[in-house]
Amino acid sequence: MSRPIRILSSHLVNQIAAGEVVERPASVAKELIENSLDAACTRVEIDVERGGIKRLRVRDDGRGIPPDELVLALSRHATSKVADLSDLEAVSTLGFRGEALPSIASVSRLRLVSRSRDEPTALEVTVGSDGALEAPRPAAHPPGTSVDVQDLFYNTPARRKFLRSEKTELGHLEHVVRRIALARPEIAFQLRHNGRTLYDLPAAADAAGRRARLETLLGNAFAEQALTLDEEGVDLRLWGWVVRPAFSRSQADQQFFYVNGRMVRDKLVSHAVRQAFSDLLHHGRHPAYLLFLELPARMVDCNVHPSKHEVRFREGRQVHDFIFRVLQRRLSAGVLGESPSATGGAFGTGRGARAEDEPVARLGGVSGPTMRLPLAVGDGRGGYAERLQADLAFQRPPAGTGVDDAAERTSREDVEGHPLGYAIAQINGVYLLAQTPDGLIIVDIHAAHERIGYERLKTSWHSGAVIRQPLLVPVSVAVAPREADLIASRTDDLAALGLVIDRIDSGTLVVREVPALLRQADHEGLVRDLLSDLAVHGSSARLDEAVNAVLSTMACHGAVRANRRLTLDEMNGLLRDMERAERIDQCNHGRPTWIRVGFDELDRWFSRGR
Template identity: 40%
Template sequence: MPIQILSPQLTNQIAAGEVVERPASVVKELVENSLDAGADEIHIEIENGGAGLIRIRDNGFGIAKAELGLALSRHATSKISTLEDLEAILSLGFRGEALASISSVSRLTLTSRPPQQAEAWQVFAQGREMETTIQPAAHPVGTTVNVANLFFNTPARRKFLRTEKTEFNHIDEVIRRIALVKPQTAFILSHNGKVVRHYRKAVDPQQKIKRLAAICGQDFVNHALQIDWRHNDLHLYGWVADSGLLRPQNDLNYSYVNGRMMRDKTINHAVRLAYGEHIPSESYPAFVLFIDLDPSQVDVNVHPAKHEVRFHQNRLVHDFIHQGISHALESATELDFGEHTSNPTANTTRAAAGENIFAAETQNNRNANIEKPQIEKQKSAVAEPTAIYTPREQQKAATPPFERYKTPYTKAHGTAYQALLHNEKPTSETRYHPVVDKPETPHLRLLTLLTTEQLILLQQQQQLYLVSAKALQRTKLRLTLTQNEIQTQPLLIPLVIHLSPEQTRHWQQQKPHFARCGFEITQYGNAEKSRLTLSAVPTLLRRQNLQTCLVSLLNQPLDRFEDFLKTLVDSLDLTPMQSLADAANEFATVEQLATNQTEQIKHLLRPLDLQPYLTEENPSE
C-alpha cells in the first residue's frame, strides 16, 4: 500500500480511540469545556449508562453562531493560539480534539447562545461523514451538548462497554472528582430521569467541608488533617486522613495540579513515601490534595487523556509534597498523644496539623539565605549553598606561606616523583634539578597536583614535600567546624530521622557537639520513640549525604567533642581535587582558619628524600 494522507474522518476516529475511552471520558471532556466557559451550574443527564444519551447543559458564555461549525473541527480551540500559550496552560482543555473525536463516534448536537445573541443556534454532526447542519433553536444563555448512541458506528468499541451500572459508576466518579476541585460550581447528575447527585455551590469554608463530606464521606472528614503548605510558586493544600482511616484500595486518592485532576506517579509516590511507616503496605491512604504552581513549570501535554503531567522540577515538587504531608502526619501524632514540643507549627487543633513550616521560617534570621529563590534555577529539593570563599588578598595582610603560580615548573618535577612512586631507578631524565633562576625563599611553593594519587607536591628551598589532598581537605573541615561562628545553610526540605532507643541515648550525649558544629536539630517524642528534624547544616556540608552522616554518628557513643569531630569528618565524602588551583584554595582556607598556621601545616607535610637521585654519576656511562 502506498503512503497516503489519512482522511479527516479517519484521523478523528483514531483520535477518538485515545480521547473517548468510555462514556465517562465524554462526560469529563464536555464538563471541562463547560468549566472553561465560566459556567457555575452544570446539569449532567445520563441514559443507559451513557451509551444511550449524554446531555451536558451549562450557563457559560456560549459559542457564537459563526463558530459553531468550527467548534466541531479537529484542532479548533479558543484556549490557545501560540506555542507560548501551550507552555503556560491554565485551562482544562486546549487541544481542540474532544468535540471532533466525540462527534466522529456518535450523533452529536450542540446548541448554544452567547449573551450578545438574541437567539440560539444549533449544529448537528453524525458519525464518520461529520457533515454539519446549523439551524436556529430555543435555548437560554449557555450551551447544551447531546451525545446520542455512543459508538453506534464502531461496534467493536461498543461491545467493550461494561454494564449500565458500571459505566454510570465511572461517570459518577468523574463528577465527584471535578466537584472536589470546583466547589463554587453546582453539579446536578441524573440517571434515567432520576437525580442521583446534587452538589450545591460551596463558597464559605463550612459549605466546602459539607461538600467534602458529601463526596468523600463523613468518616474522611473526621480523620482529615488540613494542609496549607506554600513556598514561592509552590502551593500544596487540601486534606490527608490520619492513620486511623485506612483503605483496602486507592478509591479515596484525589490529586489535582492547577485545578486539573491527576493520577500522577510523582504525586502518588510522594504521598505514599510520606505515610511510610504510618500504614502497612497492603493498605492505602486517603487524601484530597491540590498542587498549584507556575504553569510554565509543568507540562500537561504528555498524556492523551491528560491524566498525567511532567514537572520541570520533578524532584523539587516530589520532596515538597512529601515534606508537607509528613509534617502534617507527624504533627497530628504529637497532638494525639499529648506531646509537648517546641515545634512552632504544632497547634492545638488537628485542622492546623499541616501548617506551612516555611511560613514560620520568615521570622528566623536565617531565612535571608533562601528568600525568593528562583524556581527555574532550582536543581534539587534543597537551596543551593552560598559561597564562603574570600579572595586571599582580603583574608590576610601578612605575606602568605604559599605563593601560588609563581614557581617555574619543569617536567623533571613530575618524572622524578613518578620514579620514586614506582621504585624505579633514576635516569638522566628523572634527575631533579633545583630551580636556580629565582632567589631561594623559605616559603612553601606548590609545584603540582597528582590527580590520580591525590597528592600535592611542594618545595621549600631544596626540600620537597608531599601532602595528601584528602588530609588537607579534612584539616580544612575540622578547622571550619571549630570556629566560633559557623556559617549555616537552611534546608528547603527539613530532614527527618527516626531514632532507636540506643540512638536516642547517643543523641543526648552528642547534642551539644552538633550545636557546636552548626547543626540546627530539634528532637520530638520520648526516649522510646523519638525523631530528629534537621533544619539547617554547616554550609560546607550541604552537599553531603546528611542522613548517612548523622546515622553514622548516632550509632556510636561519642562523649568527647574531639572524637565526635573526627568521626564526622572521616564519614564525609571528599570531592577529588582536579587542578593546582583547588589545592591552592584549600591551603588558603587553612591559612585563614588556623590560629597556629605552622603547626597545622607541619603535620601534613611528608618529606621526600631525593639524595639517592641527586648523584653526579651518569648511569649510562
C-alpha cells in the same frame, strides 16, 4: 499486494483520534465538563441514560459559543485556548488540544446547541453519520451550551464491544463527576441517570458548604478525620485535607490529587505521598487525601498524554521534596496541631469516627475514682464547663500516697493549655479516660506509649553518629553496569547512613558494612531495593525504613503492657508526653492511639437537653 500511501479522510482521522480521547462514556463526560468549566460556568447538569452508552448530555450556563464559531468548534484542532507556542508552554485551562468535540462526534450522534450571553437566540448544529456537519439552525436554549451525545460507538462496533455493563459504565462516569466536583466547590453540579437524581450539589459559598460537599462525596468519616494543611514555598503551594493515618482505608479509593486544578495520576506525586506516610501506615492500608498543588503554569507540562491524566514537572525533585516535607510535617503534628476549634477534625466536629474495618470499643468496667453526676437529666451541656474545675479537684490520689493535694488542683487556664486534658480513670486495664473542657479523651495506653518510645528511639538514632557493623563475610551483589554506576555515585551518602558498598568490577558490588541495627537483615535484598528506588525516583528511604522497623519492634517491647494499673500521676504524665510527641495520633502499626468523644455526642447518646 501493498496499498498505496494516501491521506486519510478527516472523519477517519477523527475516529482514530477518538481512540486516544474517548475510551468510554466517562471519558466523554470528562472532556465535556472540562469544556464547561473553561467557559466560566456556574452550573453543570449531566443527564445520562444506560450508563452513558445510550445518551449523555452535558449542559452549562457558561459564556457560550459565538454563532460564527459554532461549526468551527467541531473542526479538528480548533480551539480558543492556545494560539502559539508560548500558550502551550503555560497552559492555564483544562482543555487545550481541540480534539475532544470532533473525536466524540466521529463515534456518536452528536448535537451541539449554544447561545452566547450577548445573543438573543441560540443555534444548533448536528453531525451526520459520515461526519458531515448540517447547517446551523435556530434553537431554544438559555445562555450557555449543551452537548448531547447519543449511541456512543454506534458506527465502530469493535469499540462498542469493549464497553462494560450499564452499572460499571455509570460507576466510572460517577467517579469523574465526583472528582471534578471536589475540585470546584464553587460550581453547582447535578447528575441524573435514567431520570433519577444521583447528585444535586449546590455551589459552596463558605466553609459550611464545602464541608457539606465533602460529606456528600467522600462521607462523614473523611470530613471528621481530615487534617487541614496549607503551606507555600518557592512558587509552590500545597493545600487541602489529609485523613489521619489511623483512619486509613483498605483500598486506594479516596486519593485525589490536583495540579493547578487538574486531576492527575503522577508517579512522582504518588511516591512523595507514600514516602510521607511510610512510617505511619499498617501494611496493606492506604491513605486518604484531597490535595491541591499550585505552581506557575510554566513549571508543569500538561501536554504529556491525550487524556491529560499525566503531567511532567520541570523541577521534579523540588516538587517531590516539597510535597513530602509538607505532608510529613502535618502528619507529625496530627490532630493536636489543629487549632482548638478544629481538634476533632478539619471542620471542628466533636467525636472522631472509627477506622474502616476496626471494631468499636465499648465503654465499661470503669476503674479509679467514681464519677459524680451533678447535672440533672434534662440539663444541656452548658453546665459542663462550670463543673470541670470541681471535677478535676475531685480527682485526687488516695490518702497516704504522698502527693500534695494542691498539685492536683488545676486552673482552667492549665486545662485549656493541654488539648488532651487530665486523667480521670483507667478502664479494663487498657484504656485511659481523660476530661477536657469540650469532651472525653479515650487513650489506648500501650499504643500511645509505644509511639512515644518509638519517636524517642528515632530521635536518638538520628541525632548521633550512626554505628556501623563490619560484616565478617562481605555480601556480593551482581548488578547491571548502570546500576553499579548509580551506587558508585552515591557512596558518600550511603556511608553517612551506615552502609558501605564497594564496586569491584563493572557489574559486582560488595556490601562491607551496614548499620549495626541491620546486621541480621537481608543485605542483598536491601541493596536491590535501594537500586530500584534510585533508578526510578533518584532517592531512597529504604535504609531509614529498615532501621525504623527495628526501632518499632524495640519500642513495642518497651511499651506499657495491658492490665498494668497506672496512678493518676503516671496517666497525666503519659498525656503530657503524648502532647509533645510527633505522629502521636497512631501507633507504630497504624492503629489509632486516642479518640475524642465530644459533649455534643455524649448528649445525643443520652438525649440530654431534648
